[in-house]
Amino acid sequence: MKRRDFFKGSAIVGAALSSPVLLRANSGLFKSDSERKVHSVLVADKTMVGTLPVLRAFAGDHTDFVSPFVFFDEFGPVKLDPKHKPLRVDAHPHAGIIPTTYFLSGSGHHRDSLNYDFQIGQGDFMMFSSGRGAIHMEETGTMLYDNGGIYHGFQIWLNMPAKYKFTAPSTEVYHPETMAKLETSTFSANIILGELFGAKSKIEMLSPAFYFHITMKPNCKLSIPTDETHNAFVYIINGNLEVAGQKEVKSNQVILYERGESDINLFSKEGSEVLVLGGKPLNEPVFAYGPFVMNSEEEIRRCFIDYRTGKMGNPDVVNSLPKN
Numbered sequence: 001m002k003r004r005d006f007f008k009g010s011a012i013v014g015a016a017l018s019s020p021v022l023l024r025a026n027s028g029l030f031k032s033d034s035e036r037k038v039h040s041v042l043v044a045d046k047t048m049v050g051t052l053p054v055l056r057a058f059a060g061d062h063t064d065f066v067s068p069f070v071f072f073d074e075f076g077p078v079k080l081d082p083k084h085k086p087l088r089v090d091a092h093p094h095a096g097i098i099p100t101t102y103f104l105s106g107s108g109h110h111r112d113s114l115n116y117d118f119q120i121g122q123g124d125f126m127m128f129s130s131g132r133g134a135i136h137m138e139e140t141g142t143m144l145y146d147n148g149g150i151y152h153g154f155q156i157w158l159n160m161p162a163k164y165k166f167t168a169p170s171t172e173v174y175h176p177e178t179m180a181k182l183e184t185s186t187f188s189a190n191i192i193l194g195e196l197f198g199a200k201s202k203i204e205m206l207s208p209a210f211y212f213h214i215t216m217k218p219n220c221k222l223s224i225p226t227d228e229t230h231n232a233f234v235y236i237i238n239g240n241l242e243v244a245g246q247k248e249v250k251s252n253q254v255i256l257y258e259r260g261e262s263d264i265n266l267f268s269k270e271g272s273e274v275l276v277l278g279g280k281p282l283n284e285p286v287f288a289y290g291p292f293v294m295n296s297e298e299e300i301r302r303c304f305i306d307y308r309t310g311k312m313g314n315p316d317v318v319n320s321l322p323k324n
Contacts (some may be wrong), residue, residue, distance in 0.1 A: 032223060034262040036232065038244050039065055042254040044074065044235075050089035052138075053078060054155075057235060057254045060288040065231055065256040067281040068209050070097060070159040070293055072235070072254070077105070077152035080144050087151065088139035091315035094130035095303045096165045096293040098158040098206075101126040102192060102213070104237075106151035107141030113313020116171045119143070123176040125192055125203070131160070133292075133303060133312035134169035137319055154275070161207050162284050162295045178202045186220040189213065194279070196224065209279030216241075216268040224264040224276055232257045232264055232278035239272030 042062070044055035057072035066072075078087065086109070101108065107121040112128065113135040119142055120126055128136055140151050160167075180191040180199035191201045194210025208230065216222060216239070226232050234243070234255040241249050244265055249255055257264060257278075264276065285295045292303040306312055 032263050032265060034228070035244050035265050036226075036257040036259075036261045036263060038247055039256045039258045041247070041249055042256065044072075044252045044254065049073070049075075050138075051087045052076075052089055055252055057252075060286070060293070062256060063286050064281070065258075066233055066278075067231055067283075067286075068159050068161075068207050068279045069156060069233075069277060070286070070288070071099075071155075071157035073155045074235075074237070074252070075151070075153055075155060077150050079150055080106075080140060080148050082146060082148040084140075084145070084148065086139040086145060089137060091135050091137040091318035092291055093133055093135045093303075093307045093312045093315075094128065094291045095133035095306075095312070096160055096295075096299070097130055097291075098160060099128045099130070099155055100158060100211075101128075101138075101153060101155050102211075103153040104213075106149050106153070107143035108151075108153070109139045109141045110136060110171070111318055112136035112171055113318055114169060114171055118173065120173055123190075125174045125179065127158075127172045127174070127203075129160070129167075129170045129172070131164065131167040131169040133306050135313040135315050135318050136171075137315075156211075156277070157293070158205075158209060159282055159286070159293055161282055164206050165294060165299065174203055185217075187214055187216045187222055189215075207280055207282065210277065212276040214274050214276060216266065216272045216274065218269065218271045220266075220268050220271070222266045222268075224266070225262050226264060226278060227280070228260055228262045230278050230280050231259065232276070234264065234266070235275045235277070237273040237275065239268060239270060239274075241272050241274065242267040242269070 044057040047056050052075050055074040059071045102125050103122050111117040179201050182189040182199050190213040191199050192211040236251050238251050287294050287300050289300050294300050
């Protein structure tokens, strides 16, 4: 892939608005005085990134309700047979953001211009802090190539505060023991970022954010406390939920909440698996073009120049490895 080719047609688009069904009877949801109101519901759209099929929930839009996050993709689930040609996204740059990758199942292979080359798998969480710019490639990993299996997870970008936009890039991988876990009679939770009911992740962040992977058992009623000044949103991986206002939402939909109250109240009659995310809004200008997210058009131009002149690394070198 030539450096300049990456930018052709690279504008990013997000999900469509949805009108959730209103439950007129048999509501299982409780109410509280500090319940957050639903602003809107989005439906994730199918798209392709390289040879990877993804569901895109948002991409550079809805920042008033999702900041400090700025982009959300679910990759898979895809079933791969042994020796299947790896699903792959060739070497590409990022700057000004932290693409995070979380695996529900399967394995992935990451290689970047910072000389990192590793496999990641189920339960692992990677943060590719791009700062002033770096290049990486992503593909399905060795375990899937050797044994086959399900490839499924999330790539979600955290925006970097303005003062960190041009810091040196870095890559970190966190294994499940770094994260906190909760197990109760009605739900289980993996606290990837932030804190929930006293259980706190050990992963440090540049600005306050939370990222919870929650599995709700049938007839689970859950009230998740948040800072009322922070953004919050919920993505349904599978199952149906009832949320504030007696709204029913289902798989691959995103609930965006208004600020001003604390509690995210959820009810699942049949059981559901969800991601709950949010954090302190950055309240800074957002200028985005494809893989670059900055605070001004001038900074975006600087990213173009740095990439084209090789300051972020050489994509041909990052790509030059066996395809499995």
